[in-house]
Amino acid sequence: MTTSPDTRPLLAHSDTYVGLALVLTGGIAAWLASGFDAYSRTYPLVLGCLLAILGAVLILRVVIGTTTHVSFATPAQVTGAASATILLWIAALTQGLGYLLPTFLMQCAFLWLCGVRAPVKLVLIAALVAGISYLAFIEGLGVRLPRTLAPWLL
Incomplete structure (x- = not known):
């Protein structure tokens, strides 16, 4: 980039x-x-x-x-990777893997695609986005999530 x-x-x-x-x-x-x-x-x-x-x-x-x-050097590859990331996130949600872990991993992938290479920064930003979105949408607005495989998978 x-x-x-x-x-x-x-x-x-x-x-x-x-x-x-x-x-x-x-x-x-x-x-x-x-x-x-x-x-x-x-x-x-x-x-x-x-x-x-x-x-x-x-x-x-x-x-x-x-x-x-x-x-970006290869816009088609970035678009494909972003689309695949979103599809994997949707699949994880619908297969009962919870909200926080798939959302955190999706944010990590997006940040990586956007050029964030510092691991600590990448993890902190992804955790912050996943946590705030969980609090805002699931806790604050009461958005219902699909069933999870285990109760501890938020």
Whole structure:
């Protein structure tokens, strides 16, 4: 992976498309959430708006030139590895391996794909993301998980 200052036009910058995807996804989620009842609307509406705002900020950073372009040597391989990681995570969840371990391993894989090579940093960030997502979604919001093979597999 190489990082370099980017002088490419707006439509040639990868962050433009990531930003557009976030704006589109967040906008659609917020629009769909606006049709929910008052009790169910808040979380998806706020999350959708937040995604759309972050996408717009990303595009704005490209426009004003304060972002760098990250270029992977083989984008197809990175895309394939990320897709395989997500499929393995889904399989682990549905096969009863719990939430925390598969999510931790998925985060490790994503961080590795994004260029994090320091083992301590990689493990700490992955554990933090897995732990916070567990607390937010499973404990805080009560998202139900598939059955686990053993009760200690959270």
